[in-house]
Amino acid sequence: MTYETIGNHILADFWGVDFDKLNDIEFLKKEMAAAAEASGAKIVAVQGKAFKPIGATVLILLSESHLSIHTYPEKGYAAVDGFTCGEKVAPEKAISHLMGVLDPEKAFMKKVVRGTGELEITPLNME
């Protein structure tokens, strides 16, 4: 059995996000899991850490790679990654879900196609 190495990786920096959302580890775990499900990925494990005095990280191990978020509530900033291998899972849907619930004032994003040779920066089409 072999798997396709092709993967789609979206790097998304969100700014202007509400402090309370970014500092609520349970909210972030729930919404990251919902984002994974929205993308069509299968969740293997969810790991979260609330840092003291502030900030949080959630890492989701997927059958199809990973989702991550690192938050800086005092800056209204979150660094989000959605990396999924194969063609059946769409990390755009995970990012869209998070944009919907985190409601950033600004989002800077790149999409990188991996697993095919040179890493290719490609246009990102969010619905």
Next chain:
Amino acid sequence: MTYETIGNHILADFWGVDFDKLNDIEFLKKEMAAAAEASGAKIVAVQGKAFKPIGATVLILLSESHLSIHTYPEKGYAAVDGFTCGEKVAPEKAISHLMGVLDPEKAFMKKVVRGTGELEITPLNME
């Protein structure tokens, strides 16, 4: 208390890696932890999953963001990410460590500076 949002994120695709290394979850967990330490990061948690029939993922939650590897032993391929916030930790050192132990025939890499506005693709200088 506030933290600097600036982060350095290296995306590295390794090809031509030995099958046995890429399919050995304990080896990968050990070397990913060693890579994190080499970068100067603090490990919060190490999570690993050996997939059936083949392949593995290791996610390391750091105080300074994360390291990840997803492997396709049958293709000799591994997708590695080293993402660290702040200026005191160098993801290049984590990637260098992994290149040393995985010994890929080819590596395709990009470095992205995050947490400062537009995501900036920057030159990657590996020692």
